[in-house]
Amino acid sequence: MTRLIEETKNGKKQVVLRRSFDDSGHLLLEAMGLANGKEQVKSFTYDDAGRVLSYSLNGKEMWRNAYDATTGQLTERVFSNLGVKLAFEPLSGGEVKESLEKVGGAVTSVKTLAPKDWQATASTLQRLE
Numbered sequence: 001m002t003r004l005i006e007e008t009k010n011g012k013k014q015v016v017l018r019r020s021f022d023d024s025g026h027l028l029l030e031a032m033g034l035a036n037g038k039e040q041v042k043s044f045t046y047d048d049a050g051r052v053l054s055y056s057l058n059g060k061e062m063w064r065n066a067y068d069a070t071t072g073q074l075t076e077r078v079f080s081n082l083g084v085k086l087a088f089e090p091l092s093g094g095e096v097k098e099s100l101e102k103v104g105g106a107v108t109s110v111k112t113l114a115p116k117d118w119q120a121t122a123s124t125l126q127r128l129e
Helices: 115-125
Strands: 002-009 012-021 027-033 039-046 052-057 060-067 074-079 084-090 096-102 107-113
Touching: 074 115, 084 115, 096 115, 107 115
Parallel strands: none
Antiparallel strands: 002 012, 012 027, 027 039, 039 052, 052 060, 060 074, 074 084, 084 096, 096 107
16 A cells, blocks of 8 residues: 655646555555755565565665574664674673674673663664654
């Protein structure tokens, strides 16, 4: 399904925003008309469980998520354009170890997230943008 938001400017109708959804209601594509007549296009992919897998801007992947096959928990986010990834490892007591890694596996920072901080982080990383 595609939804359009249009406006009329100088007597011409133009599409300001175009959104396409899959049969489950997941946003697949959002195209916004820009002043120069071009579009900014955001696209999203999902896994079978409806979790956001990747986000692309104008055809370039900005990030992708990976999930644990057993628990369904977010395990990493790779920022392809930056050459870094955030890795998440569950610890005892509900805490989660967050590591920032550069391409090649060099860890540049590590911190432990309390359960409530992990929930907030996971929620933020699973938003569309």
